[in-house]
Amino acid sequence: MNAHAATPKGPKLPVAPPPTLWRLFLAFLTMGATSLGGGVIAYLRTGLVSHYRWLDDETFVELMAISQSLPGLNATNMSILSGDRLRGWPGAFFAALGMCLPGAALMTAAAFAVGIGGDDPISKAFLHAIAAGAVGLITVVLVQLGAKVLGEIADYAFVVLTAVLVAFLHVPVLVALLGVGALAIWWHRPRKGTAPKPVDPHFKDHP
Amino acid sequence: MKQLLDLAAVFGYLSLLTVGGGMAAFPELKSLTVDTYHWVTFPELMHYYSLGQLAPGPNMMMVASIGAQVAGLPGAAVVLVAFILPTGLLTFGIGRLWNRLADWPWRPAVQRGLGSVSVGLVLAGGIVLARGALTNTLTVALAIGVFALLMLTKINPAIPIVASGLIGIALYLI
Incomplete structure (x- = not known):
């Protein structure tokens, strides 16, 4: 499996100058309000890299790798990191907000x-x-995450060990x-x- | 006041478990909010979680629902701050350190090691959710249907999930 297959190699788009704090907040508010269905990272990439051109793909992938290795929600971590790159700590704060x-x-x-x-049988x-549908979605996320993160048999063993310890024991x-x-x-x-084998940090599907 | 402090402590702790995604914290979220503190019932938790899948933005904003159910608007605010602020500050700090860490020989090891554990935690979260949600043939069929549709197409996940809900209503009514 080519670990970097997912990284787009097209012509590099020019990076626009960093936005004002207000523009930054509005952009993240818009993405926060429209990213339906759990695929926030895909919306972030489309917005920050393709639409506003505030970040290039390399920076986005780099920030993505940090977000995923740390505790915290991926979308929130990504907002903090890209906000900080663009406008320092106020940018990080307003992006996450x-x-x-x-x-x-x-x-x-x-x-x-x-x-x-809550007791209405129809809403129940x-x-x-x-x-039940969400269980299907989680399984998809699991397959996609697994394909990106797991390399050798030992990795699968760590997955199973963790899941058995937590869910059954x-x-x-x-x-x-x-x-x-x-x-x-x-x-x-x-x-x-x-x-060291590189880890593919490019992650554009459901977080 | 005691309740707000409990909420802050529980959700501050839960936020530290969300390595690789919010689902990693689900087993502990269930055991603390349902079994230990009795803030919500397991079906309520599942319902909020599923609604959260439909809401825009980060997928675990459903924690605000639990805070609101326990202590109204202050509860929601306390939970959100406790859930987002500590890990947010950590991410902010590490983000600024990152360039210095770039040549650290253990970095790939940490990334790969935590990667498999976080997938394991998401799997555990999925198992806990499935135990509560997949209770009969219909719910199993819905889960498989959503899985297949999302694997085979690029459709927005909100669409098959809403569709599951509508199928659930339709079958209840007939």
């Missing part, structure tokens, strides 16, 4: 709406069926994360004379 505000407002409103109509039927997530994480990092430890 714009990204989260629409979804957070909607979900807060949803809590009040469900609180009112609707929500339960949506939850009810080991606290933090313990599993630190325990299996340390084991997996040790497995991939830098060895003399072997170049």
Whole structure:
């Protein structure tokens, strides 16, 4: 598998000058309000790289790799990192605010709406069926993430070990994360004379 | 006040588990909010989670719903700040350190090691969600249908998910 197959190699677009703080906030607010269906990273790339041209693809992929290795939601982390590149810490703050505000407002409103109509059997039927659909979506995310992140048999073993510990043996997530994480990092430890295999950080599907 | 502090502590802790995506924190989210604190029931949690898949923006903004259900608007605000701020500051700091880390020989090892663990956590989250959501033939069929459609086409995921909900209503009514 060519790890870099997903990186577009077309002619490099010129990068536009950084936006004002207000323009930056509006852009992230727009992306935060329109990125329906969980594919926020795809919307971010389309917006920041193709539409506004504030970042080039290389920078976007670089920031993406940092976002995925750290705790925090991918879309929020990406907003913070690209906001910081464009406008320093105020940029990071307003980018994250714009990204989260629409979804957070909607979900807060949803809590009040469900609180009112929560026992209605029709909305229960609707929500339960949506939850089933969401299981399908999570499986897709899993397949895509797995294809990008997992390289050798040992990686799959770490996946299964983590999932069994957490979902079946009810080991606290933090313990599993630190325990299996340390084991997996040790497995991939830098060895003399072997170049580390690159990880494909380009990620454009569902986060 | 005690409740707001509990919310802040729980969601601040949960935010640290979201390596690789919000779903990684789902098993612990379920055990803390449902089993330990009884803020929501498991079906309520699943319903908020699924609604969150339809909302725009980051996929775990549904934590605001739990905060709002427990303590109204202040609850939602406390949960959001606790869930976003600590990891946000961490990301901000690491982002600025990144250039210095670029030649660190352990960096690829950390990235690859945490990569497989985070996929494992997402898998665990999926298993926990599936246990609650896939309760009969219809729900299993819907999950498989959405999976197949999203693997085979470039369709916006919100469309098959809303469609599942509508199928659920239609079958309830007949």
